[in-house]
Amino acid sequence: MKNSRNIKKFLKIVFEKNKLIASIAFVIMLVISMLDLSIPQVTRLILDDAIINNKTNLLIKLVLLYAIISIFSALFTVILEYIYSKMKKRASIKLKIRLLKHLSKLSGEYYTNIKTGNMLSIIENDIFIVENFGAEILFSLIVDGLTACIALFFLVRMQSDLLLIVITLQVMLTFIQSKFTKVIAQKTEEVRKDSGNISNIVQEYVSNIMNVIISKSSFNFFKRYIKQEKGLINKCIKLDMIISSNISASMILSSLITICIYGYGGLKIIKGNMTIGELIAFQQYTGMLIGPCINIIRSNTRIQQSLVSINRIFSILDEPIIINQDNNSSIIKEDFSGNITFDNVVFSYDEDRILDNINIEFEKGKLTALVGTSGCGKSTIVNLLFRLWDIDEGKIMIDNIDIKDYNLKSLRKNISIVTQDLLLFDDSILNNLTIGNKNISKKFVKDVCNRVDLYDFINGLPNGFDTIIGEKGVKLSGGQKQRVAIARAIISNSSIIVFDEATSALDNISQKKITENISDLLKNKTVIVIAHRLSTIKNADKIYVIDKGRVIESGNHEELILNESTYYSLVNEQKQELALS
Template identity: 40%
Template sequence: MIEFLKILTLVKGYYKHAALNVFFNVLGMLFSAFSIILLIPIMEILFNQDGKVQKILENKPVTDFFSDGYSLKEHGFYFLAEQIQLNGSAVVLMYVCIMVVLFTFLKNASIYFALYFIAVIRNGVIKDYRNTMYSQILNLQLSFFSEEKKGDIISKMTNDLKEVEWSILKSIEATFRDPLNIVIYFVILIWMSPELTLFLAVFFPIAGVMIGFIAKRLRGNATKGQSKLGDLIAFLEESISGLRIIKGFSVEEKSIRRFDQLNKEYNRLMIKMYRKADLASPMSEFLGITLIAAVLWYGGLLAIDGNIDGSFFIAYIAFLSQLISPFKAITKAYSNAQKGLSAINRIKDITEAEVLIFDQPDAKNIKSLNSDISFSNVSFKYEKDWVLNDVSLELKKGQTIALVGQSGSGKTTLADLLPRFYEPQKGQVKIDDVPINELSLKSLRSLLGIVTQESILFNDTIFNNIAFSVDNASKEDVENAAKIANAHDFIMSFENGYDSIVGDGGGKLSGGQKQRIAIARAVLKNPDVLILDEATSALDTEAEKLVQQALHRLMKNRTSLVIAHRLSTIQHADCILVMNKGEIVERGTHQELIEKDGVYNRLIQMQSFS
């Protein structure tokens, strides 16, 4: 139950609401108890008088009203006997019935206000938990996501979090209310008959063991079910992303069979889980009725022997029956909590994942690039094999350096080290002779503008996509950035212009249009350093020409690190670095590398031939 208590600590921001919830729950329990206690005078005096009223009046209580429980009972009977003598049984019966209605109304009003305040806690805690998860996702290093399925992460963020809300946080009400309910009623039962209550207490451990056994089995099934749901959502996400491939290769039926298989496995696990969960409530009710039957038998013997008044015994049974509901609720809450705890364990894969890239306590802020960027003897590996091996380079302010090489040579990985998407295992990356791990991430990345081959656009307006990294960007600034990126004309051809929605991932735009909007986004940010990762390799000739024009404007008088497959796009770079198997094998200008007749020249010839 450590995890359960841990999530309850999130309530710390809602102490006021928790206190009000407890207060109104206590009021509700007291009003409920008063309405049941009224059964005693009804049965004792109104329906079994036989001279009892006169007998009570002749024995006026001599003790104080609150001296003990027995005196309280005596004073209550004496007061009602007086009222019957003065006003008659019918009038007293009417008053008692009105009081029952009043107490019932007050009880339900109190319960409503308790629920009113618990709603703030229940939804607020989930809101805070969701924010914590999202913040953690954005703070985690990219390597974390290469090891996790995107669909499974989404499942943890949505379905598992919803399971926590329904299975645990909806049980907070039971956690706050029902133990109070049980304590209040149990104290009343002890007051009414200590002997009968002691007999009752013998059965509690037996019920607890049986319920605990079911809950333990339930948690295991819940963990498997949530994991399988993550696989199902991951497969669905991949299918939607790869719909063109599925249709193009005519493998719809194969994909449907695979989805059906995953769906059946999830369905089978959930059926087993629900069957166990559904067993908890009827079992608790059965145990409760069995308990009442045992008390009826034992209490009946006490009543026959004159050890307990008949009216008290009936009221005792009424109070005991009120215990069934909270015990049933706690049982259901405990069994449901097991599903929530398994969801928490999956969520912890995100919330407790180690953040490897973070700001040092004394991290420095950097406002601009003044001199150069250097990579000194940098080596990096994702797992076992080195992807970069002892790489060194210097990029001076205002220079353009191009990285070329075959796929898998380490170009993109090298560029990813500059914004600290990854940390090198050996060597250092420095800006103005300061190691970048000594700079704050925010200030470091504020220097950089990144344009990639696969332009990342958000399902929002064109305006908001361009102004993504600039708060309060003006319309004029956004339009100027779009003009520099050769995007203004096609944007204005849309019916809604800059207010046009680009669709999921920019799906309503062509590749060239998406690329130019991404360039406009970088233009508006006006970064000191540009990272252009294969920014034109996926475009046709016409689109590439427009994008190249935009890039030339963007790169003018700006420090740039360019990765390209089309070598014709980087011939004017100040320096070209040729990479092979994680190492720089050649470096120089385009003309110098041609004259060397090495790897770069062979790459040029291969592209010319193709």
């Protein structure tokens, strides 16, 4: 049920916008099959008419006809391959894009539990496997079926008793192959799963190599890796052996069929019940019966293998989009002012309540800070505003409109979050700052860089703003990365900017300087700052102190100090630490 539904969906993707080219391929395939089917007739005429009756002219004509048929058949095959190749690539790129796009629409919960290696294995390996499934295999099945039927028709007309022997052997062949097919599909799935697990381990190792070395965990990695690889080797060998046994068994039975044709057919010729031409034509038609039948059976193996991959691909594509993208599609207006209200918000990631009746206001043009011990739920508040997760109870509103009623894309476009770990692209520093947006003036970018103390550094790079950074290029220090992140958020010009521990890698003096420099650019925005270092948020218009998912105090610095409660003790603790150090 699930299989056929997924195949249908997959074929829809393959044939979408490819109907004309697919029809051409189908016609070409039919023509090739007809050309091939005519060859035994020409052979029979060459042997039984031209040669036996010494007709040289006829012989030349027939040989020429044979050559023309073969050339056209070969030519059409090349054209067919071209069409298939084009269709295959188009479909697989389409699938990849669909997968990657769908991934961007899923929820924080999905992203938290995602297994990168497995995902990569689906995007690379499974899509590669299903590339060969689709028009090619489908059309081959139809044309093979047709070819086999026509060949059978000729065979019945020629020698039905000889055909009976051939068919008996053929049935045996089919039976054995179908048994093998099931086992192969099952083993392939096991191998595919294990490969995914290995990819996960390798991906974890490679993408964190520096941390792996620092945490001295490479031994642990190799132990896990080798154990998995050993298991996989055994499974792969078993699978290869099953596949080759399958091929050998069918080869033996095929030879048996040839032996029967020459043995029994030869006897019939000796007795005068058959001509040599008929024998050769019979053998050729037998090939045209058995070949397609084997193809159909082999296709079944490939279909089973592809099915595993198709199901894996759709396991992602069918992942429901929990975060509704477009509730009633009221796109955020240009004059979006950005007053945010958390109204009795309740939220849990799993079972445990993380936010318990939170009431917070973030006002436009004001700097609001969230403080509290690690794990109290500060970043969670930001995740909810960005709708990585949807809340369980209560309401989050911007300008008195529930955020669920905004178009998700516009909502996110209007919020910039600066976190500790910045995503750097393997691209120029300019594109890293503008995220590829060409409409941003370089003057503005330079100004922002100046304010966050990046301009001199960038100017000193070999190609200035065009220097490649990221994976292949210049490496940045922790502090420089944070400056890029801050600059990027300001350049994006979102109405709401969140700094979540955005200056933790900067020293006090740099941080103060940058804060002062950018303050006028943030004047009309809703600014949310999360910081452990309380000196960062001293000047905030409002500070919320969060504890165990609840707001326990709020006010500005002076008010909270006068309160002599949690904030007051946090400030004192930090002062003491500073004094001690």
